[in-house]
Amino acid sequence: xxxALYASAAAVALAAFGTTSAFAQSRDxxxxxxxxxxxxxxxxxxxxxxxxxxxxxxxxxxxxxxxxGFRQFCEGVGDNTIDIxxxxxxxxxxxxxxCLANGVNDIRxxxxxxxxxxxxxxxxxxxxxxxxxxxxxxxxxxxPVNGExxxxxxxxxxxxxxxxxxxxxxxxxxxxxxxTREVFQEKVITPGALASELPxxxxxxxxxxxxxxxxxxxxxxxxxxxxETLARLTADPNTVGVFGLSFYDQNRDTLKVAVIDGxxxxxxxxxxxxxxxxxxxxxxxxxxxxxxxxxxxxFTEYFLSDGISGNGGILEGAGLIPQPAEVTAEVLxxxxx
Amino acid sequence: MTDTxxxxxxxxxxxxxxxxxxxxxxxxxxxxxxxxxCLALGFVALLFTDVLRKGxxxxxxxxxxxxxxFDPELLKIDAAPVRAAGQSDAxxxxxxxxxxxxxxxxxxxxxxxxGLRDAAPAGFEIESRQxxxxxxxxxxxxxxxxxxxxxxxxxQTISVDLLASANTDNWIKGNINRDLGDAQQQLSAPARALIxxxxxxxxxxxxxxxxxxxxxxxxxxxxxxxxxxxxMGTFWMMLIVIxxxxxxxxxxxxxxxxxxxxxxxxxxxxxxxxxxAAVPSIVFGLLGAAVFINWFRLPLSAPLxxxxxxxxxxxxxxxxxxxxxxxxxxxxxxxxxxxxxxxRTQMVFHHVLPVTFPSILTATIIGVAQAMGETxxxxxxxxxxxxxxxxxxxxxxATALPVQIYLWQGNENRNFFEARTSAAILVLLGFMITLNAxxxxxRSRLEKRA
Numbered sequence: 106x107x108x109a110l111y112a113s114a115a116a117v118a119l120a121a122f123g124t125t126s127a128f129a130q131s132r133d134x135x136x137x138x139x140x141x142x143x144x145x146x147x148x149x150x151x152x153x154x155x156x157x158x159x160x161x162x163x164x165x166x167x168x169x170x171x172x173x174g175f176r177q178f179c180e181g182v183g184d185n186t187i188d189i190x191x192x193x194x195x196x197x198x199x200x201x202x203x204c205l206a207n208g209v210n211d212i213r214x215x216x217x218x219x220x221x222x223x224x225x226x227x228x229x230x231x232x233x234x235x236x237x238x239x240x241x242x243x244x245x246x247x248x249p250v251n252g253e254x255x256x257x258x259x260x261x262x263x264x265x266x267x268x269x270x271x272x273x274x275x276x277x278x279x280x281x282x283x284x285t286r287e288v289f290q291e292k293v294i295t296p297g298a299l300a301s302e303l304p305x306x307x308x309x310x311x312x313x314x315x316x317x318x319x320x321x322x323x324x325x326x327x328x329x330x331x332x333e334t335l336a337r338l339t340a341d342p343n344t345v346g347v348f349g350l351s352f353y354d355q356n357r358d359t360l361k362v363a364v365i366d367g368x369x370x371x372x373x374x375x376x377x378x379x380x381x382x383x384x385x386x387x388x389x390x391x392x393x394x395x396x397x398x399x400x401x402x403x404f405t406e407y408f409l410s411d412g413i414s415g416n417g418g419i420l421e422g423a424g425l426i427p428q429p430a431e432v433t434a435e436v437l438x439x440x441x442x
Numbered sequence: 443m444t445d446t447x448x449x450x451x452x453x454x455x456x457x458x459x460x461x462x463x464x465x466x467x468x469x470x471x472x473x474x475x476x477x478x479x480c481l482a483l484g485f486v487a488l489l490f491t492d493v494l495r496k497g498x499x500x501x502x503x504x505x506x507x508x509x510x511x512f513d514p515e516l517l518k519i520d521a522a523p524v525r526a527a528g529q530s531d532a533x534x535x536x537x538x539x540x541x542x543x544x545x546x547x548x549x550x551x552x553x554x555x556x557g558l559r560d561a562a563p564a565g566f567e568i569e570s571r572q573x574x575x576x577x578x579x580x581x582x583x584x585x586x587x588x589x590x591x592x593x594x595x596x597x598q599t600i601s602v603d604l605l606a607s608a609n610t611d612n613w614i615k616g617n618i619n620r621d622l623g624d625a626q627q628q629l630s631a632p633a634r635a636l637i638x639x640x641x642x643x644x645x646x647x648x649x650x651x652x653x654x655x656x657x658x659x660x661x662x663x664x665x666x667x668x669x670x671x672x673x674m675g676t677f678w679m680m681l682i683v684i685x686x687x688x689x690x691x692x693x694x695x696x697x698x699x700x701x702x703x704x705x706x707x708x709x710x711x712x713x714x715x716x717x718x719a720a721v722p723s724i725v726f727g728l729l730g731a732a733v734f735i736n737w738f739r740l741p742l743s744a745p746l747x748x749x750x751x752x753x754x755x756x757x758x759x760x761x762x763x764x765x766x767x768x769x770x771x772x773x774x775x776x777x778x779x780x781x782x783x784x785x786r787t788q789m790v791f792h793h794v795l796p797v798t799f800p801s802i803l804t805a806t807i808i809g810v811a812q813a814m815g816e817t818x819x820x821x822x823x824x825x826x827x828x829x830x831x832x833x834x835x836x837x838x839x840a841t842a843l844p845v846q847i848y849l850w851q852g853n854e855n856r857n858f859f860e861a862r863t864s865a866a867i868l869v870l871l872g873f874m875i876t877l878n879a880x881x882x883x884x885r886s887r888l889e890k891r892a
Binding site: 138157168184187 | 542583619626662741828829852854
C-alpha cells in the first residue's frame with residue numbers, strides 16, 4: 106500500500122514537472138478558430154497542408170463564430186493565443202482596437218473566396234420565390250401598411266404576396282454571434298425595408314429600429330450551426346431556414362432552395378454576382394506569429410494557391426465560390442509585404 | 443386517548459372497514475411501480491434501438507479495389523535521392539524532404555482516374571471529375587505514400603484497396619433516396635450507374651470499417667474519418683484523471699474521516715464537498731478555462747487541461763464514495779488494531795483501507811466512466827477544435843470521444859455522418875459498459891476474498 110502511495114505521489118510530481126517544462130517549448134502547430142462557415146474550408150486546407158508538407162504539423166481548427174474567433178485572436182501575442190481567426194465578415198473597428206490594446210498590431214487580412222447565403226425550406230414543401238421586401242414583411246416586428254407602421258399582421262406567406270405558398274410564416278435565422286447574421290441584415294432586410302416604402306419622416310434611429318427589430322413569435326434565432334437549423338426544419342416543415350450555400354449543396358436531398366429576386370443561388374450565379382445575398386470569406390493572420398509558429402506563412406500561401414481555392418480547386422468541390430485570380434494575387438501580394 | 447375506550451369488537455370493525463382501502467392502495471402502488479419500470483425500460487430500449495439501427499450500418503464501409511499503375515508518363519519525377527558517401531544526415535534529410543515536396547506536388551488523381559477507367563466497362567462514358575467522385579479524396583495521399591515508401595514502384599502495377607467516397611457509400615446503402623432526380627443527388631447520373639456496375643462486378647465491396655478505429659477525423663475525406671485521435675485524447679485525459687483524482691481523492695477522504703478533528707471547519711468542508719458533487723459540469727469548464735488556460739497558461743485544446751478539469755469534477759465523487767466506504771467499516775476493527783498498539787496510520791493503512799478497497803475501486807471506475815462521457819466542460823477549453831493528428835503527448839491538441847460525437851453531429855454531410863455519429867456513440871457506450879462491468883466484476887471478486 107505504501108509503495109502504491111509513493112508511486113502515485115511520484116506520478117503527480119512527474120505530471121507537474123512535465124507540465125512546466127512544456128511551457129518553455131514553443132508551439133509547433135498552427136492554431137485557428139472562428140467562423141463556422143469558414144470552418145469546413147479551413148479544416149480541409151489544414152488536412153491537405155498536413156498531408157502535403159511532411160515537415161509541418163496539421164493545423165488545428167476550432168469554431169466559435171466570427172465574433173468568438175476575433176475575441177480569441179485579439180487576446181494577445183504568444184503561444185497561448187491563436188494564430189489565425191476565420192471570419193465571414195471583415196473585422197470591426199472595435200475588434201481592431203481590442204487587438205491593438207493587447208499588442209496585436211500586425212493583422213493581415215486574407216480574402217479567399219465567396220459564399221452564398223440561401224433560404225431553404227423542406228424539400229417536400231412549397232416553392233418559394235422571394236424578394237427582400239417580402240422577407241422584410243415576414244420578419245420585421247413593425248411593417249408599413251397603407252403608409253403607416255403597424256404591428257406585423259401577416260401570419261401566412263400568401264398574405265404578403267399571392268404568389269407565395271399558403272403556409273404559416275416561420276423563419277430560422279442565424280443569431281448575432283454568426284457573421285452570416287450581419288450579411289443577412291445588410292443584404293436582405295435593409296434593402297427589403299427600403300423597397301417596402303417606410304412612412305416618411307422617420308428619424309435615422311427609428312428607421313434602424315424598424316429594420317433590426319424582428320418578430321419574436323415566428324422568428325427563431327439559431328446560435329448553433331446549420332445542423333441545428335436543419336433540425337428546426339425537420340421538426341416544423343413550414344420553417345424557412347437560412348443556410349450557407351455549401352451546406353445546402355450537401356443536403357439537396359432534404360432541402361429546397363428559395364429563388365431570390367428571380368435568381369436561383371448556385372456556384373455560377375454567385376460567382377457572376379447575379380445572386381444578391383453573397384459575401385466574401387476571410388481569415389486573419391497574426392503577423393507577430395509569422396516566423397515564430399512554423400508553417401504559418403506557408404499555410405497562408407498554400408490556402409491561396411490555385412489547386413486549393415482557385416477555379417476547379419479542392420475548396421470549390423466543397424462549395425466555396427472562387428474569387429477572380431487577380432483578387433487572389435492582390436491579397437497574396439499584400440500578405441507577403 | 444379516545445381509542446382506549448373502544449371495545450374489542452368496535453376496534454375489529456374499524457380495521458376491517460379500512461382493509462379494502464389499504465389493499466387497494468397497495469395494489470395501486472404496485473401497479474404504479476410496474477408501469478414506471480416499463481416506461482423506463484421502454485425509453486432505454488427506444489434509445490438503444492435507434493442508435494443501433496442508425497449506427498450498425500456505419501461499421502461496414504464501401505471499399506474500392508483498383509489496379510493502379512505508377513505510369514512514368516503521368517508521374518514525371520526525379521529519382522529519389524540516394525545517400526551519397528560522406529553526405530551528412532542533415533543534407534540527406536533536406537534532399538529527401540525536397541524530393542517528397544516534389545512528389546506531393548504531382549497530380550496523383552491522374553493515377554487513380556486511370557485505375558478507375560480501367561476498372562469501368564470498355565466504352566463507358568464519364569467525365570474525369572465525375573469519375574473521381576467515386577473514390578474518396580484521400581486516395582491520392584494513400585497512393586503517394588505508397589510511392590514515397592517505395593520509389594521503385596514507378597512503372598509497376600499494383601492492386602490497392604481504397605475507400606469509396608462518402609457519397610458512394612450513401613448511394614450504395616440507400617442513405618440518400620435513390621428515386622430522387624439528378625438535381626437533388628450528390629453524384630452525377632453516370633457516376634451512380636458506374637457505382638452500381640462496380641458493386642455487381644466486385645470492384646466495390648462492403649467490408650468492416652477499420653478506418654473508424656485507425657484514422658483520425660477528416661473533413662476533406664469524410665469516408666476516412668475515424669476516432670483514433672479522439673480515443674487517444676480520451677486516453678490521455680483518463681490517465682490524468684486517474685493519476686490525480688485517485689490519490690488526492692482517497693487521501694483527503696481518509697484524512698477527513700479518520701484523522702480530522704470534528705469541528706465546524708470540517709463540517710463546512712464536508713458540506714462543500716457534497717455541494718461540489720452537484721455542481722453542473724459546465725461550471726467546471728468555465729472554471730477550467732479561467733484558471734488553467736488564462737492563468738496557468740496551459741495550451742488550448744490539450745488533454746492536459748481537459749484532464750485537470752475532469753479531475754476537479756471527479757474528485758468529489760471519489761471523496762464521497764471513499765468516505766462512505768470508510769464509515770461502513772466496523773468500529774471493532776479500529777479498536778482492535780488500536781488496542782494491539784497500532785498507530786492510527788497503521789490502523790488505517792493496514793486494517794481499514796484493505797477492507798474498503800473494493801468499494802473505493804468501484805467508485806473510482808464509475809467516477810472515471812462519468813468523466814469519460816463529459817462533454818460540456820471540454821467545449822469551453824477548446825477541445826471541440828478540428829484536430830487531424832493523433833496526440834502523442836497530453837500537451838498536444840486533441841479532441842475527446844464525446845466531443846467527436848458532437849462534432850460529427852454538426853457535419854454538413856448529414857447522410858453520411860448521421861450513421862458515423864451513431865457508430866461513435868456505440869463505441870463510447872461500449873467503453874462505458876466495459877468499465878462498469880469491470881467495476882462490478884472486481885467488486886464481487888474482491889468482496890468474496892475479503
